[in-house]
Every structure is written in structure tokens, then in C-alpha cells.
Amino acid sequence: MKITTSLNPQARDGAPTPLSATATVTVVVTDVNDEPPVCAPTSLTVSMTLLAKTQAPITTLQCTDRDVTPIFQQTGYSIVSPSQGMHQYVNEISFTF
Ligand SMILES: [Ca+2]
Numbered sequence: 087m088k089i090t091t092s093l094n095p096q097a098r099d100g101a102p103t104p105l106s107a108t109a110t111v112t113v114v115v116t117d118v119n120d121e122p123p124v125c126a127p128t129s130l131t132v133s134m135t136l137l138a139k140t141q142a143p144i145t146t147l148q149c150t151d152r153d154v155t156p157i158f159q160q161t162g163y164s165i166v167s168p169s170q171g172m173h174q175y176v177n178e179i180s181f182t183f
Contacts, residue, residue, distance in 0.1 A: 088114065088115070088116050088117070089114070089116075090112060090113070090114050090115075091112075091113050091114040091115075092110055092111065092112050092113070093110070093111045093112075093113065094108050094109070094110055095108065095109060095111060096108045096139075098107075117153065117154050117158065118156045118158075119153055119155075119158040120153065121151055121152040121153040122151070123149040123150065123152070123160070123161045124150055124152070125147060125148070125149040126148070126149075126150075130145055130147060132144050132145045132159045147163070149161050149163075158166060
């Protein structure tokens, strides 16, 4: 995202018959990655029976990012706990049994 706007400030002297000049100031506001992904819910507890189908999804976790620029909105998922050795960064995540 890039927002551009222009201002035209005027300078005027203090003479009885003032003289003035103007200038153009262009302000460019660019987006930064200032929004972290947000997951809803932030915690999931899933119960399943031993008769559950294998390879079937048992839950879905969806996270969003409020940044405007597409590259700052992309979310990836990794499992960081309790399997501390497993830090795989993927574009989507699903849990299957
Ligand atoms: Ca972001």
C-alpha cells in the first residue's frame, strides 16, 4: 500500500504589504509489516474416538493478518511445541490421525 498526498504550505512575511510564496510538499506513506497474524481461536482442544478415520482432518486452524500489502499478509504455520525438534514452516496446516 502506498498513499501519496500533497500539501501546499504558504510562507508570508510580516511587511505591511505582505509578500508570500508557496511550495509543494509531497508526503508518501508506505505500508510496513506492523500487524502480526491472529489466530481464532488461540487455543484448540480436540477430542476424537479411537474409531476415527485415519488421514481425516480432525481440526482446522485459520489465522489472518490485517496488513494491507499482500506479502505482509501471508501466513505460514509451524509446530513449535511440544515437538521442539519439529520446526517445519508450511503454507497451511492440518492435523490428521
Ligand atoms: Ca503481517
